[in-house]
Amino acid sequence: MNAEVLQAPAVEEQFDDPTQQREAATLGMWLFLATEILFFGVLFASYTVCRVLHSEGFAVASRRTDMLLGSIETAVLLVSSSLIALGVRAVRMNERRLASWLFAGTSALGISFLVMHGFEYHKEYEEHLVPGLDFAQSGANAPAIELFFCLYYFITGFHSLHVFIGVVVIGVLAIRIARGAFGPRHHTTLELAALYWHLVDIVWIFVYPAIYLIGRAG
Numbered sequence: 001m002n003a004e005v006l007q008a009p010a011v012e013e014q015f016d017d018p019t020q021q022r023e024a025a026t027l028g029m030w031l032f033l034a035t036e037i038l039f040f041g042v043l044f045a046s047y048t049v050c051r052v053l054h055s056e057g058f059a060v061a062s063r064r065t066d067m068l069l070g071s072i073e074t075a076v077l078l079v080s081s082s083l084i085a086l087g088v089r090a091v092r093m094n095e096r097r098l099a100s101w102l103f104a105g106t107s108a109l110g111i112s113f114l115v116m117h118g119f120e121y122h123k124e125y126e127e128h129l130v131p132g133l134d135f136a137q138s139g140a141n142a143p144a145i146e147l148f149f150c151l152y153y154f155i156t157g158f159h160s161l162h163v164f165i166g167v168v169v170i171g172v173l174a175i176r177i178a179r180g181a182f183g184p185r186h187h188t189t190l191e192l193a194a195l196y197w198h199l200v201d202i203v204w205i206f207v208y209p210a211i212y213l214i215g216r217a218g
Helices: 018-053 055-062 067-092 096-126 142-178 188-216
Strands: none
Touching: 018 055, 018 142, 018 188, 055 142, 055 188, 067 096, 067 142, 067 188, 096 142, 096 188, 142 188
16 A cells, blocks of 8 residues: 555644644635635626616527537536545545546546537637627617627636636646545545535536526526
């Protein structure tokens, strides 16, 4: 058995013991996630206000989104969240090879999400639905449709940025797991990465119905 994966993590000088270090790291991550929630909360609040003010135009615009791809993307993120949770559990049980593959699978699913989102953006560009770059819609609802897609690109764009960051971090962690950097007594970093990824998924759970489904209701 690899002794490296069983040893306790090194304790930085500002901490008394590994428990205090772990609690401080966890608190720091939760504070970071709280700021992210506030950030996305402002975007969702803006979207909600604009939707109330321009309900008909937003409903028309929502029906222009690709619900099939949006649904697949949702399923992909939900599966990836399960994989990373199982990956953390595998590390705790000292199943390093399995954990490495689970983290790599999470990263791969994140990449597939970004690729599908890229196809969505390309389709919308071809349909002239990109405000400020190529927007050519007519009719009474055109201003509301343009506003919808402005918010759509802000929300999904920032979410995709978070997915990209998660993909890189989780991919690096998968390699480090395979090299024995983590084990049953040393996995706080993996838990924090999983928390971040779960936030990314939770944000999308709000994005999906708000952007893709509500306009198709009724």
